[in-house]
Amino acid sequence: MSWTPDYTISNKLLSTIREIGEALGELKSCHLSDQDLAKLEIEARELSSYASTSIEGNPLPLTDVKRLLKTRKEHVRDTEREVLNYNKALQSLYADVRSGKFKLGIKTLEKIQGRVVHGLIDNPTHCGALRKAPVIIHNPRIIDEVVFIPPDSKDVRKLTGDLFKFIERNIGKIDAVILAGIFHRQCVIIHPFIDGNGRTTRLLTTAILGKAGLDLFEIFSFENYYNRNITRYFKAVGLEGDYYDLKDDIDFSDWLEYFADGILDELRRVRKALPDQSKPKPRLEPHHRQILAYIEEHGTITQREYGGISTRSLASRKLDFVKLVKMGLIESKGTGRGTYYVRVS
Template sequence: MSWIPKYTISNKLLTTIREIGESLGELKSFHLSDQDLAKLEIEARELSSYASTSIEGNPLPLTDVKRLLKTQKENVRDTEREVLNYNKALQSLYADVHSGKFKLDIKTLEKIQRQVVQGLMDNPAQCGAFRKAPVIIRNPRKIDEIVFIPPDSKDVKKLIGDLLKYIESNIAKIDPIILAGIFHRQCVIIHPFIDGNGRTTRLLTTAILGKAGLDLFEIFSFENYYNRNITRYFKAVGLEGDYYDQTDDMDFSEWLEYFADGILDELRRVRKTLPEQTGEKPRLEPHHRQILVYIEKHGSITQREYGAISSRSLASRKLDFDKLVKLRLIKAEGTGRGTYYVKAIA
């Protein structure tokens, strides 16, 4: 029987996915030129290369990572090589997704891991090859404490094969966020390589988002969200105990909520940077014009009144007001719950 993950699509997850769609719509309402998109992609790669390696203990600060990626120096320390490897793999995946060449299979998985650990492992045979030995996940703060025992090496190829088959067969059938989230956690749990599992998984998660149809996947860094609270990330993505004791009861529901939160958080971060970067006023969407029409007819509008005429979430409605205030089309009056919005005087 094929592997099928267990998860529930909660109201929270549905709301977050809807807000991600709304945030993508907001981003696309900015008339981004190819130059703007290229700049955002570079910034996202810098942030991802920094955050994903930082999660694994790399001490280089973001400023040093940005400098390193710009200079591309040849004689590098291991900490620098780790960052350069990640950036190179990310660029390769972006290109493959955009050209339609990206294929999620074992060969690709091994290729990305090889790129990630190139020049960093003592045993070359462990580069680009599934592990042939057992591994144990220990508590980084208490090295004697075993947190998780992944599946036996003899089972890795089948488990990965089942996972990849599930993802590939459900592209265009299941929401990209759910699909990428399932891959992310299950791949980390299987732990197919001796080293480079987390970085390889996060890289391929980005590619899956793009292949499965998430717009603008290349201009944000969900790794940044994880790096801000690494302990929470490890707790959310992993398991405790022995894999074989957990596998029948493993549920992805809470992880998917956390995974979606990370994408939404990053999209909102990117959105805040756009006016300063593009220098252009964004196009107004129908929901923005809805606010302006209401104010024109009634003289003012409150959060509650907007909620009564709109299906958008509370967080998105707040962003709508913020955007119109920033564009100086409306202004806020009153304070707290008594806040209402009126037409700004030119």
């Protein structure tokens, strides 16, 4: 029997996915050169390398991470190596997804984990291989407090394989955001490695977003969203208790809403950070053109006059004037009830 996660596509999740599509469409409509896109990708990798390692306790600030990735030091501390490993793995995944070489599967998962922990752990059996020993998740603030007991090591390969089969089977059938979100949480729950689980999972999640068809996946860092409230992230993605007591009742619904929120939040950040000359001009709707045509014919227009030619609500009519003023197409004259609008010369 194949593994199938339990989740409900709520109205909130649908709305967020729709907004993600609109945000991507808006970004694609911007006049971005290859140089602009390359700059955004570098900035996203810097932010992801900082945020994803920061989530795991790396103390390096973003300014140091940016400097490190530019200088490429040869002799580095473990905290610096952790960042460099993440950045290198992310670059490799970007290239593989773009070229069509990225393949879902345990071998890829092991390869990425090997890159993540390279030079950071002493036991070579824990590098680039699924775990063969038990792990226990403790409360980071209270070391002796056990929060979660992941699946036994004997079940890890099958659980991980079932997860990849589900993702592969549903690419093109289920929205990319939902698929990547399901992978992210289930991989964290399985905890397939002794070390590097969180970083490896977030890296593969990025690749799955791209493979499943989410455009411009390289220019935003959903890890940044998690890093702004790490406690909330851990609570949303994880479980509390013994996996075997919980496995039949795991529901992904709340997590998927949170996951989608993170992607939308990052797309808005990228959109806001774009230079003004790259941003597309706001579109004029028919009612905006109606206002401009009236002014062309009569020289001016008032709220009352607009109300006489439009069926839109008073609140909407006021917003129409606000938008045209912000666009620099009209300006207001007079005050109070004597306010009227003219074209900007």
